[in-house]
Amino acid sequence: MVRVDTPDQIPGALAQARSEAKKSFGNDTVLVEKYIEHGRHIEVQVVADEYRHVVHLFERECTLQRRNQKIIEEAPSTLENDLRQEICVTAARLMRRIGYTSAGAVEFLFDPATQSFYFLEVNTRLQVEHGITELITGLDIVGIMLDVAEGKPLPIKQIDVVPNRCALEVRLNAEDPKTFGPSFGKITRLRTPLGPNVRVLLGAAEGEDIPPYYDSLFMLLMTSGADRADALRVMDRALTGDLRIEGIKTLAPLLLSIIRHPKFIAGDFSTKFIDQHLPELVSGFRERTSEDEMLRVAQYVAEISALGPQSWM
Numbered sequence: 001m002v003r004v005d006t007p008d009q010i011p012g013a014l015a016q017a018r019s020e021a022k023k024s025f026g027n028d029t030v031l032v033e034k035y036i037e038h039g040r041h042i043e044v045q046v047v048a049d050e051y052r053h054v055v056h057l058f059e060r061e062c063t064l065q066r067r068n069q070k071i072i073e074e075a076p077s078t079l080e081n082d083l084r085q086e087i088c089v090t091a092a093r094l095m096r097r098i099g100y101t102s103a104g105a106v107e108f109l110f111d112p113a114t115q116s117f118y119f120l121e122v123n124t125r126l127q128v129e130h131g132i133t134e135l136i137t138g139l140d141i142v143g144i145m146l147d148v149a150e151g152k153p154l155p156i157k158q159i160d161v162v163p164n165r166c167a168l169e170v171r172l173n174a175e176d177p178k179t180f181g182p183s184f185g186k187i188t189r190l191r192t193p194l195g196p197n198v199r200v201l202l203g204a205a206e207g208e209d210i211p212p213y214y215d216s217l218f219m220l221l222m223t224s225g226a227d228r229a230d231a232l233r234v235m236d237r238a239l240t241g242d243l244r245i246e247g248i249k250t251l252a253p254l255l256l257s258i259i260r261h262p263k264f265i266a267g268d269f270s271t272k273f274i275d276q277h278l279p280e281l282v283s284g285f286r287e288r289t290s291e292d293e294m295l296r297v298a299q300y301v302a303e304i305s306a307l308g309p310q311s312w313m
């Protein structure tokens with residue numbers, strides 16, 4: 001993607017975009033799109049069967065990105081309810097019109113300045129972030145996909161889909177959180193968060209190597225809560241509590257800085273958020289040491305000593 005602000009930039013930008021496309025995809029065809037200054041990335045999860053039944057499972061906010069790749073997603077988004085209904089119904093109507101079946105995501109670029117949304121693409125597959133939609137709806141999207149593939153009708157109607165929670169997902173990539181450079185090597189220690197309202201998907205285990213040849217994503221960490229603030233509190237606890245990764249660098253410090261940032265908490269962000277606030281976010285990093293671990297253990301022992309044996313012990 002190459003931004004063009006003035007007509008005289010078009011020849012150089014076009015040549016650059018074609019060159020990059022040719023090298024990456026073997027095809028130098030490019031598209032020209034309107035540039036949205038402070039856009040947000042909103043996608044709608046849809047499931048459909050071969051009988052033209054289409055149901056949307058509401059939307060996900062995928063705005064927090066680095067290098068145009070998502071690292072934090074949440075469901076539902078912070079859109080006003082009327083706008084949420086409009087964008088979700090539009091997505092379902094589109095998928096019904098083209099005769100789509102199975103699960104898919106309709107992606108939009110939302111312009112907060114004009115309250116307008118623009119179609120981007122349809123992802124005709126199960127996406128990495130489908131888990132947070134499952135958390136807020138209680139549905140098994142993979143199970144629905146398998147049923148539809150066997151020719152069964154959708155087991156739900158639109159009126160049955162009522163999100164009653166908020167959920168958040170962060171992507172743990174093996175990268176330097178300050179530069180986004182790859183961090184490959186052996187995972188010498190890996191401890192994942194536990195507890196209620198936490199869901200973890202792992203692509204690597206302790207003792208395994210993170211190679212330099214593939215995408216650096218190796219863990220998805222999801223949390224849920226009664227509302228957005230509750231889901232954020234659980235995510236903060238998950239990132240600062242049981243999570244422990246040694247041997248490689250990860251985006252964990254950056255992710256923690258983001259979810260604690262006042263503008264993110266207030267829902268005031270765009271796809272430029274990380275670029276605009278990176279120095280500020282990095283300044284909030286705090287490396288956890290073995291001394292921190294010992295202090296946590298000492299605090300735990302002190303509490304038990306003061307309170308006495310507990311019923312769960």
